Each structure stands twice: as C-alpha cells, then as structure tokens.
Amino acid sequence: MSARDSDWDGVRLHVVTGKGGTGKTTLAASLALALAGGGRTVLLVEVEGRQGIAQLFDCPPLPYEERRVAGAPDGGDVYALAVDAEAALMDYLELFYGMRRAGQALTRFGVVDFATTIAPGARDVLLTGKATEAVRRRVGRERRRGAPRDPAESAPHVYDAVVLDAPPTGRIAQFLNVNAEVAGLARVGPIRNHADRVMEVIRSPETAVHFATVLEEMPVQETLDGVAEIGSVGLGVGAVLVNMVRPPVLYAEALSAAAEGDVDLAAIAGGLKAAGFEDAEAAAADLRGEVVDHARRVRVEAGMSERLAAADRPTYLLPFIGEGIDLAALHTLAAALREQGGA
Known part of the structure; x- marks a missing residue:
C-alpha cells in the first residue's frame, strides 16, 4: 500500500459523480468492490433509474431492496440498491406516519410524481435519505417510527461503507445540499427534520465526494468546477478518479x-x-x-494531469480496458484502487 492508506479513514459515505461518458457508474462499482476487501460489507446505491449497476454485475434489474451482487477476492460482500423517489416516499410515510397504504393510493392518483416535479428538492431528499439511512443503520436495531438516534449506541454498523452513484457533476451540489432545497418547502416538521438528518451525514467527516474524469478538456474543467463548488457549499471533497488511462508506448x-x-x-x-x-x-x-x-494525445493528457493537480486532491489512475467492462474488469479496477491506497 502507498502512503494513502489513511486517506479515507472514517469515511463511510463515498459519493461518486462525474461528467457523462467518464465511466462514473463503473468507477462507483469498482470503488465498492475495493472497499469490500478484507471481509467488509459495502452497499452500492444508484439513484438515476438507469439500472447501470445491474448491467455491470450482469444480474437482473435491481428491485427496491438491498441484494448481494458480488464478493471481494479476499472476503467481503457488495450489496446493491436502486432507489427511486416513489419507493423512498413509501418508506418515509411508513417510517414517520405509518401511512404506506395511503402513499400507495397517492401513487395511483399520480400525486407523488406531481409533488416531486413541482418540488424537485423533495425528490433529492428522498433519494439521498435512503443512502444516509444505510450509513447510520446498525446491526440488531430495528427502525422505530420517529425514534431519535441514541448517541450511546455501540452496535456495529450494518455496512462498513456506502457508495452512492450520484447524478453528474453539473447537478451534484444541488443534489447533495438538500437543506437549501427544502428550506422553501418546509421550515419545521418531519420533512425538515428528515432533511436535517440527511445533511448531518452529508456534511460530516463521514462523507467524501469523489469526481470521475478522463484526461480531456471538458471533463477536466467540469471536475475542477465541481471540486470548487462542492467545497464552497461546505461539503467534503474526496478524490479525483482518472479513468481510461493509457500509458505511453514510447520513450x-x-x-x-x-x-x-x-x-x-x-x-x-x-x-x-x-x-x-x-x-x-x-x-x-x-x-x-x-x-x-x-x-x-500523451502531450494533451500530460497537460490535463497538470491541471487536475491544481485541485490538490488525492488522484487515482484507472487503466483503460479495451475489452469492455464486465465483473472481471471491475475487479481489475478495484485492484488498481487498492494498490494506490484508495481503499
């Protein structure tokens, strides 16, 4: 391992974002596999409704429940969950109000879609809320409706880490800064309390936002802009994950x-x-x-690497895999992350 062994000590929520075409979902899945090494249990969460995780792990489309999709070579398991706002709302209504049946009726009348369309901040609270709940969840503790967190809890967490395959860089700050989005919707009450608990995790040292990129002008610029924006709203900037790196073949x-x-x-x-x-x-x-x-191309990529260095964040180089991405390729990328100290 490199000197980066301790880069993510204490980080339990790894948010992965990036410009489209940079392999964001692939890198999120690879990071989950890397973090699962050594017998750990990791949850990989997607929120964009594309079923990208199921395709990568060659499994049926993911339902709204946590399912094991892979194991790490040296022990450990990766579970995956596809979150959608409607199912998350059913959870929310059951958790705080015991109103799952009422929520199902609202869904039939299209009220849920209407509400989250006119108030997109509410959708983001529901989506991020599921990931942050998984971060907080502990072994042997059943969720109790409206129950406050017990600071004295010492039971181990269900998941050693949660990896969130998040929306692209251009929307990531708005997506994560749910308190600002909810402020105009609810200043008090359960919705605001729920948003506060979500932000308690997202703004804590337990969370890091990682940026997937490739060594091209537009993705690099979006990465630098994203790093600056995330820092400006007080969220924790993690690593820069440089995908599809090809080594030079000449001296x-x-x-x-x-x-x-x-x-x-x-x-x-x-x-x-x-x-x-x-x-x-x-x-x-x-x-x-x-x-x-x-x-x-090597000259251009060297210039892009110099620009990324200005972000002053840990940077991990992931190799170009020309044969297509399958489970074996994910393990190759996970191994590269581990070798560089990224997990």
Missing part, C-alpha cells in the same frame, strides 16, 4: 519528437521489413500517423 525523447511530427519513417520501414512485412513502406506510413497521434 520521452521519442514522444517529444513525434508530437512535433518528427518520426524516422525509414527506421519504421526497416523494422517492418525485418519482421517480414511485404509492403513495409506503406505500413510504415500508416504507423507514422498512429505514432504522431499517440504522441500528441
């Missing part, structure tokens, strides 16, 4: 020359002839273009 001197278009075409053709290629000159010309493109 530094050759890369620098190739980025300027300086490639020894004769040397390439000679190597191809020695390897038995019949039309070595034509193949060398094609390869020259590939070499120049590669060198220029």
